[in-house]
Amino acid sequence: MAPPRSTRQGLLVEEAVRGADGFRTAQDVYASLVADGARIGLTTVYRHLQRLADQGVLDVLTAADGQIAYRSCHSDGHHHHLVCRQCGMTLEIHEPSVEQWADRTAELAGFTDVTHTVEIFGTCATCRQP
Amino acid sequence: MAPPRSTRQGLLVEEAVRGADGFRTAQDVYASLVADGARIGLTTVYRHLQRLADQGVLDVLTAADGQIAYRSCHSDGHHHHLVCRQCGMTLEIHEPSVEQWADRTAELAGFTDVTHTVEIFGTCATCRQP
DNA sequence: ACCGAAATGAAAACGGTTTTCATTCTCAAA
DNA sequence: TTTGAGAATGAAAACCGTTTTCATTTCGGT
Numbered sequence: 001m002a003p004p005r006s007t008r009q010g011l012l013v014e015e016a017v018r019g020a021d022g023f024r025t026a027q028d029v030y031a032s033l034v035a036d037g038a039r040i041g042l043t044t045v046y047r048h049l050q051r052l053a054d055q056g057v058l059d060v061l062t063a064a065d066g067q068i069a070y071r072s073c074h075s076d077g078h079h080h081h082l083v084c085r086q087c088g089m090t091l092e093i094h095e096p097s098v099e100q101w102a103d104r105t106a107e108l109a110g111f112t113d114v115t116h117t118v119e120i121f122g123t124c125a126t127c128r129q130p
Numbered sequence: 131m132a133p134p135r136s137t138r139q140g141l142l143v144e145e146a147v148r149g150a151d152g153f154r155t156a157q158d159v160y161a162s163l164v165a166d167g168a169r170i171g172l173t174t175v176y177r178h179l180q181r182l183a184d185q186g187v188l189d190v191l192t193a194a195d196g197q198i199a200y201r202s203c204h205s206d207g208h209h210h211h212l213v214c215r216q217c218g219m220t221l222e223i224h225e226p227s228v229e230q231w232a233d234r235t236a237e238l239a240g241f242t243d244v245t246h247t248v249e250i251f252g253t254c255a256t257c258r259q260p
Numbered sequence: 261a262c263c264g265a266a267a268t269g270a271a272a273a274c275g276g277t278t279t280t281c282a283t284t285c286t287c288a289a290a
Numbered sequence: 291t292t293t294g295a296g297a298a299t300g301a302a303a304a305c306c307g308t309t310t311t312c313a314t315t316t317c318g319g320t
Contacts, residue, residue, distance in 0.1 A: 005286055005297060027276070041300035046277065066196035066307080067276070082239055091239055098228060102250050109212055109221055111252030118248045120232050122241035135266060135317055157307070171269035176308065196276080197307065 004051060009040050013048035014057070022088030023061050023069035023081075061119065080117075084124035093120070134181060139170050143178035144187075152218030153191050153199035153211075191249065210247075214254035223250070 004010070016029050024032075030045045049070045052058040058070040061081065071081075075092050078099065082091040098118060106114040134140070146159050154162075160175045179200050182188045188200040191211065201211075205222050208229065212221040228248060236244040 002297090007286075007298065009299070025276085039300095043278080043301080044299055047298085060194075062192055062194050062196055064190075064192050066192055066198060068196060082236055082241065084241070085243075093235055095231060095235070098231060101225060101228060102248075105223055105225070106212055106250050106252045110255035110258075111212065111214070111250075112258055113215075114250060114252035116248065116250040118232075118246065120236050120241075120244060120246040122236045122244035125240035128240075128242055132266090137267065137317075139268070155307085173270080173309080174268060177267085 009044045010048050010051075012038050012040060013045055014052060017049065017052070017058060017070055018072045020071070020088075022090040023059075023063075023071045023083065024088070025067050025069045027067075029070075080119060082120045082122070084127055085121050086123055086127035089124050089126070139174045140178050140181075142168050142170060143175055144182060147179065147182070147188060147200055148202045150201070152220040153189075153193075153201045153213065154218070155197050155199045157197075159200075210249065212250045212252070214257055215251050216253055216257035219254050219256070 012033055013029060016033055017024055020029075026042070026046045026049055029049065030040070030042045033040050033045070049058065053060050053070060057073060059073055059081070061069045061071070061083075063069055071090055073092075075094075079092045079094050080098075082093055084090070099116075102116040102118075103114055106112075106116075142163055143159060146163055147154055150159075156172070156176045156179055159179065160170070160172045163170050163175070179188065183190050183200060187203060189203055189211070191199045191201070191213075193199060201220060205224075209222045209224050210228075212223055214220070229246075232246040232248075233244055236242075236246075
């Protein structure tokens with residue numbers, strides 16, 4: 001399996017999502033790139049985001065409205081997110097005891113191949129100010 | 131604000147989702163009702179599911195693919211789900227220490243109006259058998 | 261029974277996402 | 291440097307879950 005080719009568009013997409021401090025949808029990334037004068041197609045944005053997610057470079061979060069958002073992973077391995085509802089600013093959080101709880105709970109119920117999601121939403125200090 | 135009128139369709143939808151043991155999408159519920167010979171429109175199914183969710187009768191889960199699924203609440207108050215990926219069978223789980231962890235984590239980061247989701251997915255014992 | 265208005269449902273519309281296919285571009289070989 | 295295979299691109303079309311629209315039906319009060 002040959003590595004994907006390095007393209008102008010691939011770099012643009014990766015830079016855009018690495019430069020963001022929270023989750024961004026494909027539409028967000030596309031709009032941002034176009035606003036900066038980039039020549040890129042929406043489809044290409046989707047493709048690159050998906051490739052980066054497949055490669056583990058990006059985290060994926062499906063929001064309550066069904067839209068899929070991506071964020072650059074700032075830390076290796078399994079983690080969760082604390083997301084500001086207003087600005088999207090996101091912190092990564094780790095808590096081994098929660099991992100253990102999730103795994104144990106599933107095991108006690110007879111489940112295998114266990115995965116879990118934990119997302120915390122709120123209003124951050126910056127957005128809380130009037 | 132008057133209560134919604136009692137209709138044949140409203141009852142059908144509520145019965146259908148109460149009779150299911152896991153999360154079901156509007157499409158699922160619609161297909162199931164139609165297969166049983168019910169005369170009902172897809173739009174009406176969507177409306178009733180949304181109403182029931184708004185009333186707190188149903189839990190809502192947005193799956194990774196963006197589809198929104200509903201399940202009848204078997205217990206009051208805040209809880210999480212352990213969901214079989216194959217058959218959709220769902221258990222409700224409670225863990226106060228996880229609630230406390232989530233709230234404390236957000237508070238330490240300066241967040242207010244905090245909510246969280248915890249979903250655990252796996253393959254249940256029944257589905258695991260060959 | 262009548263009637264206002266809530267509810268219904270099929271068609272149309274919406275919008276995020278994916279597929280299609282002609283064209284462009286990358287990169288390895290010569 | 292040139293060439294060319296095939297990967298990548300991008301606009302249009304298609305997909306599909308979901309929502310809106312509006313004519314019609316139904317509920318429930320009088």
